[in-house]
Amino acid sequence: MRFGIVVFPGSNCDEDAYHAAKDVFGQDAEYIWHKDTDLKGADVVILPGGFAHGDYLRTGAMARFSPIMGQVRAFVERGGPVLGICNGFQILLESGLLPGAMLRNRTLKYRCEHVHLRVEQTDTPFTSAAKVGQVLRIPIGHGEGNYFAPSDMLATLESNRQVILRYTDPNGELDPDSNPNGSVNAIAAICNESRNVVGMMPHPERACESLLGGVDGRMIFESVVETLARGPERPALQAVGRAF
């Protein structure tokens, strides 16, 4: 199966996502330049981390106008799986493919470190290999990962079970000190209503090889590889995740 990795000017985790897909998981991978007009036959699209257009103005604010985003939108509408990692998540928010917005980290500082995440939902193509409640240790690296949604939007997100990962302590318990950026409801990842688009601030591609200090990010890639291998029909809905 083929991963399409979109490269915006200023993307800087594009090679990392490519390396994970191709070298670690042995899948086909293609870079897709932001001015390209087709997705090169990708079965799954990754919007990688980085600083598209320098993240000047607002993170992701200018990338959403890139020509390729029209194709990404059409792919989403066809039900294709799309993963936005870090800056990719921010771009999905700015494009309206996911709800909400990012604010600067509560500490106003960029933060790069490992965090713990609790898996809340497994009926997405990127978490299907996980168990609800499972705790993952995956690094973050961002200055603007403080997820925000107005209260009504937030209520909808929660009741639709669109919150996929939350920041927790190592035992999977919510704890303000374990929330690295101040995200509302400790949200680290969400999906869209049709559940085929996932945005996450942590970097799973940085946690796929034991040499790099952890392999908990593999689950994200394994999920989508399995999901696509299983064919077009959707995985059965799993048990509802823990309520917030």
Added chain:
Amino acid sequence: MIDPQVLERHGLKPDEYERIKQFLGREPNLTELGIFSVMWSEHCSYKSSRVHLKTLPTTGKQVLQGPGENAGAVDIGDGLAAVFKIESHNPPSFIEPYQGAATGVGGIIRDIFTMGARPIALLNSLRFGSIDVPGTRRLLEGVVAGIAGYGNSIGIPTVGGEIAFEPSYAGNPLVNVFCLGIAKASDIIKGVASGVGNSVYYVGAKTGRDGIHGATMASAEFDEKSAEKRPAVQVGDPFMEKLLLEACLEVMQTDALVGIQDMGAAGLTCSTTEMGSRGGAGVEIDIAHVPQRESRMTPYEIMLSESQERMLLVVKRGREAEVERIFDKWDLHAVHIGEVTSDGMLRVKDKGTVVAEIPNRALTDEAPVYRRPMTEPEYLAEVRKLDLDVLTRDGLKAIPYSGVGDGLPPSRNASADHRSLGEGGQTVPGSQNTALLLLLGSATIGSKKWVYRQYDHMVRTNTINYPGFGAGVVRIKGTDRALALSVDGNGRYCYLDPYRGAMLAVAEAARNVACAGARPLGATNCLNFGNPERPAIMWQFAKTVEGIGAACRALDVPITGGNVSLYNETDGKAIYPTPVIGVVGLLEHADRVVSRRFHRSGDAIILLGEGHGELGGSEYLKVVHDLVRGGPPSIDLDAERALQDLLVTLATERLIHSAHDCSDGGLAVTLAECCFDTEGMGADVSIPGVEITRDPALNTAAALFGESASRVLVSVVPESATAVLERAAAANVPARMIGQTGGNLLRIAVAGQMAVDLSIHEAERVWNAAIERYFAKRVA
């Protein structure tokens, strides 16, 4: 029109002006004078340092590129080269910490990718005044944010560094940044202009009036009036640099390129003349074609501007369209501004009219070189005296400390006189515990997590030893190998003895790399000093270079490049002489990397090397007794070499679980650091005593906190302990088993007497808070 005031403003001496006239056979015009002034500035010409730098060892079979190019390179096998260099950005970072540090990072990255190498790691070495002085925190916060802002955005991980706080840097913080890149050994690209008729291209940001005379500023002391002289600050544009980086690397895949250089200090002037001079050619440009950000810029301004993120390229004639197309893809517009000529001249035109015409050679090879007078500084005789008996009267017993129950780690008020604080008179129980906590909680020794957490240290998914765990280590994708990197220097040591201090800096950087299991291959150096026109400073400089040379020869780490930053003075007070050494080492097997932290409970702890209780110049004397005195530790370079070779062997044979070198704070601090980030694993050790005075407590302190060189703590599974001791014996390295890991306490007995007995949890909390606590309130 060129009167003495004009000359002075250009930092040119009357005799230098006479030489200029001789070269030209006429009076220069103002543009030409400006060009001479920047090219003959200390920063570009190395006129005071050159004679000394020439003595450094720069060759070796691993060296692919020595000093003289934009960066040095060493062979790392598999047909690959490690390209690396260090650069200072001290005065700009004092004026505007964020932008100063950010543009420093931008500059060193350009130096690396101009060589055809993809930059894959950054390090930084920082010096500030005491952390409890108000101005320091603003500088620290700005500098760290600037390094983060640029490096994170462009996507190059910052994998290590060092920071020290000393009053001598209060008015002159040091910001040294190191960058490493990887290139195909056969594809290293040079900064040359050659081939008459080849095209000269300008690409990148437009030229503005920023940073004009930055190079001469970097060569002049600060004084009260410098506030007025402040040139416009350069603002970094990491996004532009990212585009340049990708586009230039793509252009380099073609063979359309002859040479390339970034426009750093002295901008267009320096890049045109240096490229021409390396290629034995001339360069002719027309500044009317130079993209300009501001209107009505003069030739003088355009030639001297230091706007960031600009590159100069020489492209083969006929291949221009290919190159332009690649830049267009990245939304960059490469502009043809001139060509290579045969006459060896730098010729600058403005819409066809010649506005400057100077032989390249006069600006580069023939720039002035000075053998400045040197004398041993007077302060040395005094500071070398260390009377330990004075300490025993009112030192050790005087530590004002009442535990950490208040939630705050101990700290000494730097401005308070410790003597008066000690008037209570009686011995504090557990005074060695207290001293250890004071050291762990001091900003220079404490955890730097507050700093490196702001740096993306994982992007590019190569980092296998994170900052905070010893040397930074990055694997080389597509091979089994990895590179270990460390930058080190101790200004206090060099202040007390520049020759020995410099040797210790080289030894420490190489030792840190060897602790990771890597064989040191090469080094780069950044020499930060005061005003070289003062004989005492020049003496410090010369001794330092001698020391670096001696150590690099003995350890077989040739110097492949570096940077000199002089005039680091405020109101006539110089910084500590501060060489910073960056060493790159090679691990044949990435998965055999070793880090500082203990791995497993029940492991044997072995001390390699021997302590002699050397307290001169130590952190202990500074932090606990407020004293900067004595000679720094002695060093036997042969013993150091043997130790480093042994470390590589032990790692390669997978005999050790961890390795950490004893430096600042001595064995006790090192041992504590081995316990940190292990979820509270302790250690129980017993070390021999030393006898340096009659006072038993001070002898104990010397055994714990003395900073004798060439020592490393390793941990090993008990079954391997004998093998390790045997390898050490065979290598002629003193080694002794001193205890084992386990429990949740750090217990150290000295000469059979329990001297330190602390909970790791407590010690780690103090260490973690050392810097963070000064910023904790700022969290919203």
Added chain:
Amino acid sequence: MRARVFVTLKPSVFDPQGRTIADALHSLGYGTVEDVRQGKYFELDLATTEAAQARALAAEVADKVLANPVIESYRIEVD
């Protein structure tokens, strides 16, 4: 003409920068500064000489690019 666009976080959105500055000012003794909100400010040079046109253009650009309607609102001045 020049248009000025002020983008601020909506009142319901927590403003970490404003909060931090307010705290810093308090610790410096500026208790009279009760609250601080931080926003962005843009100066647009427009190739038009009509105020109404300038305002409309600035509003379009603000809607589309300069402000994120989920968290921000904006105000325009033209002179």
Added chain:
Amino acid sequence: MRARVFVTLKPSVFDPQGRTIADALHSLGYGTVEDVRQGKYFELDLATTEAAQARALAAEVADKVLANPVIESYRIEVD
């Protein structure tokens, strides 16, 4: 009272952010937006009812905290 402080980069200082935004607007077809400069905008709530006092306080705060005098200048409005 409320004071508004506008902080902008001094004219001689390069504003890469403004430049990049302008470029983006051009590629979106907004050629009439000739240039963009980006700055910061602060709203200060002040516990004072006198305009002169408010202005003086805002200026002091801008000097000390809000603006970086090396590269930025500021302007104050009070209402």
